[in-house]
Amino acid sequence: MAIQHPSSAPSAPASSRPYPMAGPGYGKRSAPDQQPRRADDFMLLPLRERNIAGFIDQLPDGAAMDVKGLAKQLPLYGQQAVGSALKALSVAGYLRRVRCLVTGEGGQVRWVFRTFWSRTARDNEWWGALMAAEVQRTAVPEPVAVVTPVAPAAAPVVPEQRAQEREPVVGGHSPAYAALAQLGRVDARLALSAADCAVLEPLAAEWFTRGVDADYLVRALVAGLPAGVGSPVGLVRRRLTDKIPPQAPTAPVPPAPGTPVRRVMMECTKCGVPGRAEALPDGLCRACREPGQGAPEVPVELPAERDVRTYVAELRGLLKAP
Numbered sequence: 001m002a003i004q005h006p007s008s009a010p011s012a013p014a015s016s017r018p019y020p021m022a023g024p025g026y027g028k029r030s031a032p033d034q035q036p037r038r039a040d041d042f043m044l045l046p047l048r049e050r051n052i053a054g055f056i057d058q059l060p061d062g063a064a065m066d067v068k069g070l071a072k073q074l075p076l077y078g079q080q081a082v083g084s085a086l087k088a089l090s091v092a093g094y095l096r097r098v099r100c101l102v103t104g105e106g107g108q109v110r111w112v113f114r115t116f117w118s119r120t121a122r123d124n125e126w127w128g129a130l131m132a133a134e135v136q137r138t139a140v141p142e143p144v145a146v147v148t149p150v151a152p153a154a155a156p157v158v159p160e161q162r163a164q165e166r167e168p169v170v171g172g173h174s175p176a177y178a179a180l181a182q183l184g185r186v187d188a189r190l191a192l193s194a195a196d197c198a199v200l201e202p203l204a205a206e207w208f209t210r211g212v213d214a215d216y217l218v219r220a221l222v223a224g225l226p227a228g229v230g231s232p233v234g235l236v237r238r239r240l241t242d243k244i245p246p247q248a249p250t251a252p253v254p255p256a257p258g259t260p261v262r263r264v265m266m267e268c269t270k271c272g273v274p275g276r277a278e279a280l281p282d283g284l285c286r287a288c289r290e291p292g293q294g295a296p297e298v299p300v301e302l303p304a305e306r307d308v309r310t311y312v313a314e315l316r317g318l319l320k321a322p
Contacts, residue, residue, distance in 0.1 A: 019073060022064040025102050025112035030061055031130060034119045041119060045092065048077065052085045053094060057119050065115040068186070079187075080227070083270070090269035090283035093121035097283065098131070099274055101263040113267070127266075128277040134264040176204035179214040183236065187222045189229040196233040203240040210245050224271035224288065 021027060042053040055074060056065070064070075067086065071079040089095050096116045103109050116130070173181070177197050184191030192200070207217050221239050229235055265274045268285040275285065282289065 019059055020064045020069060021060075021062050022066075023112075025100070026064070026114060027062040028056070028059050028065050029098075029114045029116045031116050031118035031122070037119065046088075048081065049085050049088050049092070052077065052082065053089055056089075056095075056117060087270050087284065087288070093123055093127070093282075094118055095269070095283070096127050096131075097267045097269050097272070098134070099265050099267050100134075124277075124281050127283070131264060131266055131277040174201060174205060175208055175214055176217075177201045179217045180204055180236070182214070182218055183221060184232075186218055187225060189225055190222060190232045190236060192232055192236065196236075200233065200236055200240060203237065207240070207244060210247050212245055219272060 037057070041057065042050045045053060052070070052074065056070075059065075067079050067083045070086075071077060071082045074082060077085070086095065090097075094117065098114050098116055099111050100114060101109060102112050116127075122130075180192055180197040180200055181194075204217060220243055221236060225235075266277045266280050266283065267274045268280060268288055269283040270288040271285060273285045273287075279285075
């Protein structure tokens with residue numbers, strides 16, 4: 001059946017239930033100073049990117065923006081196609097992935113992940129200025145160190161004990177084993193057997209001793225997977241070794257008085273690696289900007305804002321729908 005090309009930006013598909021919202025602090029965030037919606041929004045993009053951009057544009061702030069969730073709402077496209085489209089929309093200047101440090105109930109500090117969306121395509125300089133404004137807005141001039149009293153007779157708590165207190169054993173398995181078992185449900189390319197999980201469990205357990213949780217571990221292992229995975233256990237073993245985070249310090253070192261604390265960081269749209277805006281042109285890290293075998297090379301720098309429409313028109317020839 002031929003696909004009809006609408007003359008205006010596509011609307012969100014009809015649904016009997018509202019689009020799923022992300023957890024508090026997560027999800028879509030509308031960028032400031034956007035132009036009003038017009039009939040020709042996104043019309044210079046390829047069909048796949050145009051459809052997905054039109055769908056995202058109509059989502060409310062706070063809507064879930066993970067690849068898996070978007071793919072469930074877009075029956076024409078799978079997770080790989082949605083991920084590729086988000087990367088293209090990032091290059092075209094429509095979105096940036098950002099992680100923000102927030103303080104929750106009880107003073108607990110955690111990172112939340114947001115997707116800033118602009119209906120108006122922006123260049124790297126504009127996105128960098130937005131991130132600088134967010135950093136300034138959330139900066140803490142003189143952070144107050146929080147001291148947790150410890151009874152003199154209490155034995156010192158080692159990192160392994162902290163990990164166990166934070167992630168209790170579930171169903172007779174350790175948190176490391178449970179996280180590995182979950183990989184195949186998040187992405188079938190990393191489906192592991194029970195024996196594989198048992199072999200890799202010590203490597204995954206080391207991540208928990210460094211202050212991360214199961215969600216962080218799973219995100220790190222499934223990010224940026226190749227199209228085909230011949231040996232899931234081999235790939236996971238290599239990633240557990242190569243991507244292990246640094247050892248968390250035993251005690252936080254407070255910055256000097258008057259030093260602002262960075263609470264906002266951009267992250268690569270494709271793989272989630274965090275960094276400053278200037279280190280992630282087009283919203284991509286260096287590894288994800290490098291063209292793969294047979295893939296078209298994407299320019300690192302965007303043109304000035306007045307040339308964005310011309311740039312997007314040229315981008316159409318570089319992208320291929322699945």
